[in-house]
Amino acid sequence: MTSQTQGRPPITSHAAIEAIAFAMFEEHGFEMTTMDDIAAAVGVGRRTLFRYYPSKNDILWGQFDDSLVEFRNSFREVSPDTPPWDAVRSAILAYNSYDEAALPQHRRRMRLLLGTPALLAHSELRYAAWRAVVADFVAERTHQRAEDLVPVLAGRLALAVAISAYEQWLADGATSLLDHIARAADGVSLHFTEDFG
Amino acid sequence: MTSQTQGRPPITSHAAIEAIAFAMFEEHGFEMTTMDDIAAAVGVGRRTLFRYYPSKNDILWGQFDDSLVEFRNSFREVSPDTPPWDAVRSAILAYNSYDEAALPQHRRRMRLLLGTPALLAHSELRYAAWRAVVADFVAERTHQRAEDLVPVLAGRLALAVAISAYEQWLADGATSLLDHIARAADGVSLHFTEDFG
DNA sequence: GCAGATTTGGCATCAAGTGCCGTTAGCCAG
DNA sequence: CTGGCTAACGGCACTTGATGCCAAATCTGC
Known part of the structure; x- marks a missing residue:
């Protein structure tokens, strides 16, 4: 990370912006909150806000790109004799392991992401990078190209499992x-080969 | 269909707009073609264009909503003793059965839809309706609610199969x-329970 | 030709993005 | 202390997608 030593120092931070914007989104809804509103609340020029985030949609995604690095690393730590799908399952679980304390906030964030049409659509572009991590791993394991059917399918299945699980989680606070x-991952492995039971 | 008998007749049609817009998208790219351009080419007011399609993204989706009715019907024709996943597989195949003559056009359309980020994102909103068809069917068969895990997962898996297959098809003109x-569907049923083979 | 119904399209307006460019504010020699 | 380097800030203008409003246009039935 190029430690900043010269030039005018940043007037705010991603963390500060996200905190304020997030609160506004929850308060008035994503669509109703304009970039002007956020800029004013943060105390920064609208133009500057667009330098911190390329689009309004991206504000909610925070450190997602960074988290993908961890995700990718978690695949490297899997022993080579673990079956690929088991490895994928473990990686998804590891990727979504949050501190007890961080869960409520995460839940609120995901509720916004999965409940706002504009964000739902935009998510597709972010998910592509996530799927690529899975696909790359499976491609390496199966000695195929990342664009081949099996790796691509693995990436999409993994995402289907993850999102399905999130939807259940948001609807059911108990589990x-x-x-x-884990339940969703089992759903792929078991139910679909015979029946949906 | 409410047959139009009164009032000013439409000056154009969805088919005409799509034909012109499609050509322009292929010629100059989706992003570079503005709604103004399309309106001018069709010979219609920009405001009118937005009445035919709620958004620029929707132009490429044409009769998608209508096609979902067929999709839904195709599930009703499946015999009750067919295992759900087999039924889903058959329905996907039926849904994507195009005339030999219509295939090149369909291919070009899908290339645009899957190759343009803005459309890729917007597609997510359309896919939701498609997944719901699958989920509704599976819910009925398994006596669960459409929002429960297994139906939702089935919808997402079905879509994963379909899109993965389309990506392969676009890259490989031979098959x-x-x-x-069919190959992608088999991928779900077989490979993932044991290994990716 | 008139009344009713419906489409059209111009106009104004809002909001997301983006390029341009002068301004601001630290840091570091000299 | 001062001037220069550097990088962030932010105003301004502009493009484009999208929406509300409303008068004009046009076909049908009487």
Whole structure:
């Protein structure tokens, strides 16, 4: 990370912007909150806000790109004799392991992301990078190209599992997120080969 | 269909607009073609264009909503003793059965839809309706609610299969679309329970 | 030709993005 | 202390998608 030593120092931070914007989104809804509103609340020029985030949609995604690095690393730590799909399952679980304390906030964030049409659509572009991590791993394991059917399919199936689990989790506060994910992953492995039971 | 008998007749049609817009998208790219451009080419007011399509993204989706009715019907024709996942597989295949003559056009359309970020994102909103068809069917068969895990997961898996197949098809002109879909569907049923083979 | 119904399209307006460019504010020599 | 380098700030203008409003246009039935 190029430590900043010269030039005018940043007037705000991603964290500060996200905190304020997030509160406004929850208060008045995503669509109703304009970039002008956020800029004013943060105390920064609208033009500057667009330098921190390329689009309004991106504000909610925070450190997503960074988290993908961890996700990718978690695949490297899997022993080579673990079956690929088991590895994927473990990686998804690890990726979604949050501190007890961080869960309520995460839940609110995901509720916004999965409940706002504009964000739902935009998410597709972010998910592509997530799927690519899975696809790359499976491609390496199966000695195929990342664009081949099996790796691509693995990425999409993994995402289907993750999102399905999140939807269940948001609707059902009782069960833990990880349990929901495990359940969804089992759904792929078991139910669909015979019946949906 | 409410047959129009009164009032000013429409000056154009969805088909005409789509034909012109499609050509312009392929010629100059989706982003570079503005609604003003399209309106001018069609010979219609920009405001009118927005009455035919709620958004620029929707132009490429044409009769999608209508096609979902067929999709839904195709599930009703499946015999009750067919295992759900087999039924889903058959329905996907039926849904994507195009005349030989219509295939090149369909291919060009899908290339645009899957190759343009803005459309890729917007597609997510359309896919939701498609997944719901699958989920409704599976819910009925398994006596669950459409929002429960198994139906939701089935919808997402079905879509994962379909899109993966389309990506392969677009990259590989040799194999037929239906073969790609069948192959992807098998990928779910077989490979993931043991290994990716 | 008139009344009713419906489409059209111009106009104004809002909001997301983006390029341009002068301004601001730290840091570091000299 | 001062001037220069550097990088962030933010105003301004502009493009484009999208929406409300409303008068004009046009076909049908009487």
